[in-house]
Amino acid sequence: MKRFFLAAILAALTLIAVSPLLRAAGRRAGPPPARPATVTAAKVTTTTTTTATTGTKKKVTVATALKTASGKPIGKYAQLKAKRLARGGFCYAGAIHNCWTQRYFDPAWRLWFLYDPNTDAWYFWHPTLRVYLPISYLLNRTPTLPAGNVTPAQALKNTVPMNVNNVPVAGANNAPKNIPNVPNNLKANPME
DSSP states (O other): OOHHHHHHHHHHHHHHHHHHHHHHHHHHHSSOOOOOOOOOOEEEEEEEOOOTTTEEEEEEEEEEBBBBBBBBBHHHHHHHHEOOTSSSEEEESSSSSOOOEEEEETTTTTTTEEEEEETTEEEEEEEEEEEEEEETTTTOOOOOOOTTTOOOOHHHHOOOSOOTSSOOOOGGGGSSSSOOOOGGGOOTTTOO
């Protein structure tokens, strides 16, 4: 009986000593993954109507889809992954998203912008906040800009956290039209 109790105590002590190691082995290296933000897919309104001939009441439920700034309904990817912003528009938390269909390098901002057809908007990566924001937020949430003599290839490597080489470059006709002007204090010094 003594052997049984000693074996049980030894097994318990071993589990207590090894459990932190087992827990640590299950963790991934690096920062914790960003939790995907969600957007409510539709706003549901219920109205009650009364028919004049029979006097019966009937409830009608109408769902209105969330819309982009241009009035189109947002796409499924945005419904699943995007988060609605207080000042309008949507953002994507985390670095890896596969919704981009075009990219555009703006030499004044020295940044790459990525186009998302799900929200019909252009985005930039903000490394401190770890989020893709619409370009309308550039003046309020300006990321650290690269040096003034940065090439588009260097900027792609340093200002976008994922490989977007497979995303086509936007032509002049498809370039973003609502890029804010760069404030004087952020303009590139050509001697940098």
